[in-house]
Amino acid sequence: MRTVTHSFLQSRWLWLLARVLLAVVFVSSGLAKLIDFQGGIAEMQHAGLSPAWLFNIATIVTLLGGSALLLADKALWLGAGILAFFLILSIIIVHHFWMLPAERAMPALYIALEHMSVIGGLLAASIASHQRKIYANAIQG
Template sequence: MTPAPIKAMLESRALLLLGRLVLTFMFWSSGLVKLTDFAGGVAEMSHFGLEPGWLFNALTIIVQLGGSLLIIVNRGAWLGAGALAVFTLLTIPIAHPFWTMSGQEGMHEMLVVLEHITVIGGLILAAILGQRTARR
């Protein structure tokens, strides 16, 4: 049985909003950086072989900010979570190919991939929770 104060917190709309903000933090903060330092974002895309860099940076901004917003406001959270999950999955072979590395570098990139997979799991739960709590 869940203690009453914990149950009240878990049923709180404020805690649900905080959870959505925190879950999407890595996406919306990255999107804002790429938006405010567009040239830096273009350079990052080019570094990973994504050309034209300006187009990939613009698309990344749209996915990161748009997907985050959909989850945060719980309007089409399934779409935002799906877009961010696919985006996160695609970053693995592009930016974190640990299987091509050895030593500490390979280990570090493998840990980043494991974190990415964990975030994808959180996004799946956000889509499910969004569906269950959608304002009708």
């Protein structure tokens, strides 16, 4: 049983699936802002960001660029860091539950908590990527 579990956890397809699932939220948001550029601009305006078009472009580049690094497992730590920083900024700028009226505070708190959980997943992916590379080097060398 231990060998089966080890093989399963070391499999390339499971590692790819984990990265794809972690990136889904970022890729879908980045593509939505790219495909519906005006909708992305409206979202930035609603958040009070100006110039909205520039923030929309920066968001698209951040989400898709960070996701590409995550999916390719090339400098995954950098992609995860970029995406985690984006999530932290979005909590501070958009989902600042501590500053909102009660009726808007709870939904913003839940989104902030979800963002923190995803940041944990990004940290775990960075650690896993690093450990997988150490393991692969140990086997080869």
